[in-house]
Amino acid sequence: MRVRLGNPLYAYPLDGGERSTVLPHAQSRIVQAPGGGAVVTGGTGAADWAVRKVAPGADGAPAVTAVHGVPAKAGTVASLSLAAGRLTTAEPDSRALPAVAQRGGITVGTTSSTGTWRAVAEPDGSDAAQFKRYADVRPVGTGDGRSVVLADNAGNDVLESADADGKVTDLTKLTGAPYGPWGDGSRVLSASGRYVVYGRPGAEEDKYLVDQDDPSYRVLEGMTGAAVWGTALWTVDGAGNLEGTGLPTASGTATVSACAAKDLQAVGRWVYWECSSTFETDPVGVYDAVTGTRMTLPRPGKLGDGYVVSYDSATRRVEVTDFHTGTVAEPRTVEELPADPGAKDPVSADPYGGTFAYAVGGGQVRVADSGVPTSPVKKIQSRVEWSVDVSANSMDRTWSASWLLSKPVTGAKAEIRDKAGRVVRTLTPTRRDASLATTWDGKVSDTRYATDGTYTWRLTGTPADGQGPALSATGTFTLTGGTRPYHDLNGGAGDLTTLTSSGYLTTHYGDGKGAFGSKASGSGWPTGTVAVPFGDLTKDRCNDLLVRMPDGTLRRYTGKCAGGGYSPSGSYTALGTGWQQYNVLTAPGDITGDGRTDLIARQASTGDIYLFADNGSGGFKSRVKIRSAWTYTHITGAGDLGGDGFGDLLARRSDGTLFRYDGTGAGQFKERVTVFTSWGRTYNAMVGVGDITGDGRGDLVVRDTSGNLYRNNGRGNGSFTSRTQIATGWQGYKGLF
Numbered sequence: 001m002r003v004r005l006g007n008p009l010y011a012y013p014l015d016g017g018e019r020s021t022v023l024p025h026a027q028s029r030i031v032q033a034p035g036g037g038a039v040v041t042g043g044t045g046a047a048d049w050a051v052r053k054v055a056p057g058a059d060g061a062p063a064v065t066a067v068h069g070v071p072a073k074a075g076t077v078a079s080l081s082l083a084a085g086r087l088t089t090a091e092p093d094s095r096a097l098p099a100v101a102q103r104g105g106i107t108v109g110t111t112s113s114t115g116t117w118r119a120v121a122e123p124d125g126s127d128a129a130q131f132k133r134y135a136d137v138r139p140v141g142t143g144d145g146r147s148v149v150l151a152d153n154a155g156n157d158v159l160e161s162a163d164a165d166g167k168v169t170d171l172t173k174l175t176g177a178p179y180g181p182w183g184d185g186s187r188v189l190s191a192s193g194r195y196v197v198y199g200r201p202g203a204e205e206d207k208y209l210v211d212q213d214d215p216s217y218r219v220l221e222g223m224t225g226a227a228v229w230g231t232a233l234w235t236v237d238g239a240g241n242l243e244g245t246g247l248p249t250a251s252g253t254a255t256v257s258a259c260a261a262k263d264l265q266a267v268g269r270w271v272y273w274e275c276s277s278t279f280e281t282d283p284v285g286v287y288d289a290v291t292g293t294r295m296t297l298p299r300p301g302k303l304g305d306g307y308v309v310s311y312d313s314a315t316r317r318v319e320v321t322d323f324h325t326g327t328v329a330e331p332r333t334v335e336e337l338p339a340d341p342g343a344k345d346p347v348s349a350d351p352y353g354g355t356f357a358y359a360v361g362g363g364q365v366r367v368a369d370s371g372v373p374t375s376p377v378k379k380i381q382s383r384v385e386w387s388v389d390v391s392a393n394s395m396d397r398t399w400s401a402s403w404l405l406s407k408p409v410t411g412a413k414a415e416i417r418d419k420a421g422r423v424v425r426t427l428t429p430t431r432r433d434a435s436l437a438t439t440w441d442g443k444v445s446d447t448r449y450a451t452d453g454t455y456t457w458r459l460t461g462t463p464a465d466g467q468g469p470a471l472s473a474t475g476t477f478t479l480t481g482g483t484r485p486y487h488d489l490n491g492g493a494g495d496l497t498t499l500t501s502s503g504y505l506t507t508h509y510g511d512g513k514g515a516f517g518s519k520a521s522g523s524g525w526p527t528g529t530v531a532v533p534f535g536d537l538t539k540d541r542c543n544d545l546l547v548r549m550p551d552g553t554l555r556r557y558t559g560k561c562a563g564g565g566y567s568p569s570g571s572y573t574a575l576g577t578g579w580q581q582y583n584v585l586t587a588p589g590d591i592t593g594d595g596r597t598d599l600i601a602r603q604a605s606t607g608d609i610y611l612f613a614d615n616g617s618g619g620f621k622s623r624v625k626i627r628s629a630w631t632y633t634h635i636t637g638a639g640d641l642g643g644d645g646f647g648d649l650l651a652r653r654s655d656g657t658l659f660r661y662d663g664t665g666a667g668q669f670k671e672r673v674t675v676f677t678s679w680g681r682t683y684n685a686m687v688g689v690g691d692i693t694g695d696g697r698g699d700l701v702v703r704d705t706s707g708n709l710y711r712n713n714g715r716g717n718g719s720f721t722s723r724t725q726i727a728t729g730w731q732g733y734k735g736l737f
Contacts, residue, residue, distance in 0.1 A: 009042055009054075011062045022054055022062050041070065075363025079345040082106075083141025084352035084408055084433035086164070087115065087365060090137050090149075097123050098134040100149060104164055104433070108355050108369045109465075120147065120162040129154050138345055140191040143352045144404055144435035146212070148196050152182040159188070159198060161212055164432065169212070171196070177210050177217035190227040190265065192351075193381040193404035193435065197226045197233075202262030202276065204238040213383060225264030225273070229351070230380025230404060234271050236261045242271065244289060259283070265303040267351040268375050268406060272303040286323060295328050297321060302356070304349030305407075307372040309334075309356040311346045318347060318358045322372050334368060337361065352407045352434040353465055376468040377461070378406050384457070384475055390442035390449055391481025391541065399477060401457065402437040403429075409461030409471050414438050417456045419696020420716050422643050424450055429459070436461070442482050448595040449482035449541065452491060453696065484543045486589055486597075486639035486647075486698065487533050487690035490520075490563030494690025496701060497531045497545075499735040505531060505547075505566055510692035514699075514711055515726045522567035526550050531737040534587045535597025537618050546587075546599070547572075552580035556618065575619050581605070588637035588688075589647020591663035598667075600637060600649065607631055611667055626668050632659075638688030639698040642718040650688060650700070656681045660718050675719055682706075685736040707731030 009026035010019045026042030033039045037055030050066040057063030078098070079090040086104040093099050100121035107113045123133040137149040145164040148171070150157050157179040159171040172179050180186055189207065190197045197220070199207035207220040209228070220226050223235045236242045238260040259275030266272070271287040284297045286308070298321060301310030306324025310331070311317070316339070319331040341359035349356045354374045357367045381404035388399035401414070414427040414436075424444045429436035436459070444450045454476055461471040480491075487494040493510030500506070503525045508516035528550035537544045542559030545566055549555065555572040579585070584602035591598050596614035601623070603610065609627035612620040632651040638660075641648045646663035651672070653659070658676040661669035680686070685703040692699050697714035702723070704710070709727035712720035730736075 009040060011054075020062070022064060023052070039067065077341070077343050077359045077363055077365055078136075079138045079343055080348050080357055080359060080365055081139050081141045081147065081345070082348040082350040082355065082357040082367065083147075084143045084350065084435075085115070085355070086141055086145065086147075086433050087357055087367070088120075088139040088141045088147040089365065090134060090139055091363065093119070093122070097131055098137070099123065100134055100137065100139050100147065100162060102147060102162075102164060104145070106355075106367055107464075108367055118164070118166065120164070120166045121149070121151075121160060121168050136344075138187050140188045140196075142191045142193055142196070142212075143433055144193050145432040148188050148191050148212075150187050150198050155182050156180070157182055157184075157186055159196065159210060161196075171210055171212060171215075175210055175215045175217045177208055178206075178219075189225065190229075192228045192230055194383070195228045195231075195233070195381075197228050199223075199226070201225060202260065204260060207235075209233065225261045227264040227266040227271070229266040229268065230406070232266065232380075234264060234266045236264050236273060240273075242273070242287060244271070263300070267303050267305050267349075270303060270306065272297075272308065274300045288326065291326065293326065295323050295326070297323070297328060298331055302345075302347050302349040304351065304356060304370060305354060305372065305374050307349065307370050309347045309349045309358070309370065311358065313340060316340060320356070320370050320372075322370075324372050332371075334358075335360075335366075352405075354467075374407055374463075374465055374467050376406075377409055377463045377471045379403050379459070379471075379473040380406050382473075382475075385477060387478040387480065388440075388442060389481045390479065394481055397442065397481070399440045399442065399479070400438070402435060403459060403473065405434045405436065405461075405471065408434045408464040409436075410464050412436050412459065412461035412471070415458045415460075416440060416450075417458065418451065419453055419455075419691070419694070420643055421456075421696075422645075424455070442479055445595060450479055451483045451485050452480050452488075453485060454478050481541065483536065483541060484559070484561075485690055486535075487543075487587075487688070489533055489543055489545065489559065491561060493694065494692045494699065495533065496687060496689050497533055497737040498730075498733040499525060499529055499531065499737070500732060501527070501734050503527075505529065507533075507563070507565070509563065510689065512692065512694040514693045514713070514724065516692070520563055520565040522565035522570070524568050526568075527734075530585055530735065532585050532587055532599070533737060534599070535589070535614075537597075537614060546575075546585070548579045548582075548585060550580070552577050554579045573618065582610075584635045586635060586637040586649075587647075588649045588663060589639045590645075591647050591665065591669065592667045593646070593665035598647070600635075602630055602635060613667065624667065634683070634686040636686050636688045638700065639690050641698050641714060641716075643716055648718070650675070650686065652680060652683075652686060662718065673718065680704075687736050701726075701736075703730050703733075703736060705731070 009023040012019045023042040031039045043049045049070040051068040053065045081088045085106045101119045103115040103117045105115040124130040139147045139149045141147045148161045161169045185200045188198045194213040196210045207226045209218040225236045227234045261273040263274035269290045275283040284300045301308040308321045310319045316337040318334040321331045322329040341361040343359040347358045354370045384401040390397045412429045416425040427438045429438040459473040489495045493512040496508045505525045506521040508519045511517040530548040532546035534546045542561040544559040545557040547555045554575040557572045582601040583604035599612040601610045607629040610623040615621045634652040638650045646665045649661040651659045656678045659672040682704040683702045689701045697716040699714045700712040707730045709730045710723040711726045
C-alpha cells in the first residue's frame with residue numbers, strides 16, 4: 001500500500017522570522033480549537049497518527065498535544081500476479097483509491113529477497129472521474145518487467161501497460177483495439193512479453209490479441225478462452241476444441257473437453273482449461289502439448305510449470321498439485337489460512353519459474369517454492385533486427401535485440417561472430433526479469449567498424465534457479481555500411497583486378513560462390529602499370545585502389561563503394577615517386593595492430609622487404625625494413641588467413657614450396673610456415689583475393705601458363721584446399737592483382 005501522509009505543517013511568526021516545522025506530516029484541513037489553537041490530524045508516520053491540538057506553549061512556541069489516536073489501517077490486496085519474480089498487485093492506497101503496484105526481484109531459496117515495492121499505476125487524485133480507474137482490475141505480469149490491466153476510463157474499458165519504471169502506456173489508444181463499456185466482465189485473460197489477450201472469459205464471443213511492441217491487434221473470433229505463451233497462442237471454442245498457433249505458424253489442435261471453457265492458461269508445454277462449475281465431465285484439466293495427453297485436475301487454480309496452485313475458499317487451504325511427470329499427484333497443502341484473504345485472485349503461479357504467491361490478508365502476500373522442478377530455459381520470444389546499416393547516412397546505426405526467456409538467467413552474454421566463426425564483439429545484455437536486451441553499434445573497437453557481411457549472434461546464460469542446462473540461442477543478421485572486406489572494391493565478396501596489353505584495367509567482382517561474375521573496366525592505362533587493391537585509406541569505409549605508374553609515381557584512387565571502373569584521368573592523390581625501385585607491391589591487411597591495411601614492398605635490387613604502415617591520413621609512414629634478401633618468385637598479401645585478426649603474406653619459392661608468414665600485429669611477420677610443397681610449378685600468377693566463396697575465409701587464386709584460373713579455398717587455419725578450376729582463357733591478361 002502507498003501511504004499518503006500529507007505535507008509538513010509549518011508555523012510562521014507574525015512578526016517575521018524563519019518558519020518552524022510543527023509536524024512532518026499532516027492533513028490539509030485545519031480547524032480552529034475552542035479557547036485558542038488549532039486541531040489537525042497528523043504525526044511523524046503511519047504508526048504515529050492522531051488528532052492533535054496545536055497551541056502556544058509556555059515559551060510562545062507552538063506546542064503539540066495528541067487528542068485522539070488514529071490506528072494504522074491494514075492494507076488490502078484485491079488481486080495479484082507473480083511473473084519472473086515480479087509481484088504485481090491491485091491494492092488501494094491510504095486514501096482508498098485503487099492503484100497497481102509492483103515488487104520486483106523476489107527470490108526464494110538459499111538467498112531470498114522480498115524485492116522493492118513501487119506504485120506503477122495510480123489514479124489522478126485531482127480528478128473525481130478517475131478515482132475508480134483501477135477498481136476491480138486484475139493485473140497480469142508479462143515476464144519482462146511490465147504488467148497489463150483492463151481499467152475503467154470514465155465508463156469505458158482501457159487496456160494499459162505499466163513498466164517497472166512507472167511508465168503507463170494506453171494500449172487501447174496506441175493500437176486502436178476495440179473496447180467495451182466498463183463492467184461487462186472483460187479483463188486481461190493472458191499476457192506474455194509483447195502479447196496480451198483480453199475479453200470476457202467464458203463467453204463465446206470475440207477476444208483480442210494485442211501486440212505491445214509492434215502496436216496492433218488481432219480479433220480472435222467466437223472463442224470462449226484464449227492464452228498466450230511466448231509466441232504460442234492457444235484458443236478454445238464452445239465445443240472444447242483447443243487450437244494452438246505459433247505467431248504466426250500453426251502448432252496443432254486437440255479436443256480437451258466438451259464444455260465451453262471459461263478459463264484457459266498456457267505455460268511452456270502445458271495448457272490448462274477450466275469449465276463452468278456445472279459441468280461434471282473433465283471440468284478442470286491440463287493438456288500436454290508435447291505428448292498430446294490430457295490430465296484431469298482435482299480443482300481449479302493457477303497454472304505454473306508442471307503444477308497448479310489453488311485456493312479452496314471452503315477450507316481456506318492453499319494447495320499445490322504436481323503433474324510434471326505426466327501423472328497428477330495428490331494436492332499438497334501449503335498453508336491453511338486463519339481467515340479468507342478477501343482477494344478476487346488470491347493465488348498466482350509464476351509461469352517463469354517454480355514459485356507461487358498467495359494473499360494471506362492484512363495486505364500481506366507470501367511467496368513460496370512449489371518444489372516442482374522447472375523446465376530447461378529456452379528462448380520463447382525475440383525481437384532481433386535482421387540487418388543493420390551503420391553507414392553515416394543511416395537513420396538507425398545500431399543493431400538491437402531482445403529476448404523473452406522461459407525463466408530468468410544470470411551471467412548472460414551475447415557473442416557476435418563473423419562468417420569464419422571468430423568472435424568480433426561480446427555484449428552484456430541488460431536483464432529485466434525473464435527478458436534480456438542489448439544493442440551493438442557495429443564497432444569491433446572504439447574506432448573501427450566491423451566488416452560488412454553476415455554475422456551470427458549467440459546468447460548464453462545460467463538459469464537463475466540453478467536448474468537445468470545453460471541457455472543457448474542463436475541467429476544471424478547482416479551488417480552493411482561498415483568496413484569493406486579484404487580485397488573487396490564494390491561491396492560483397494573479394495575481387496580480382498586484371499590489366500590487358502591494350503590498357504584496360506578491369507575489376508572482376510567475386511560472386512560469393514567461388515568465381516567472378518560482373519566486372520567494371522577503365523581504359524588508357526600504360527604498359528608497366530601495377531595495381532594494388534587496398535584497404536580504406538581515406539576513412540570513408542570504401543576500399544581504395546593504389547596504382548604505380550611506369551614513371552614510379554604511386555597514386556591513390558578513392559574507392560567506389562558501389563563499384564565502377566578506374567581510368568588514369570580519374571581523380572587521384574599522388575603518394576610520392578620512386579616506387580619503381582620495388583618489384584613487389586602488395587597489401588596483406590593489418591600487420592601493425594591498428595586495424596588499418598598496410599603496404600608491403602620488395603626492393604628489386606636487394607630483395608629486402610619493407611613495411612609502409614598506414615599513417616591514418618590517407619598515406620603511409622616512412623618505410624621500415626622487416627626482412628632481407630627475399631628471392632621468392634611470387635609474393636602476395638592474403639588477408640587474415642588464420643583468424644588472429646592480423647594480415648598474412650604468402651610467398652612461393654622456385655622449387656614450388658609455398659610459405660605463409662603470419663602478421664604479428666606489431667609491424668612484423670612470424671617465421672614462415674610451409675603450406676604446400678612441389679606446388680604450382682606452372683603458375684605464373686598468384687593473388688590472395690579475400691573471401692570469394694562466402695564462408696568468411698580468405699581464398700587464393702592462381703593462373704597457370706595455359707591461362708587456366710584456379711581457386712584454392714581457405715580453410716580458416718592458414719591453409720587451403722586443393723585447387724578448383726573456375727575459368728579458362730586468362731592468358732591474355734598481363735597482370736593479375
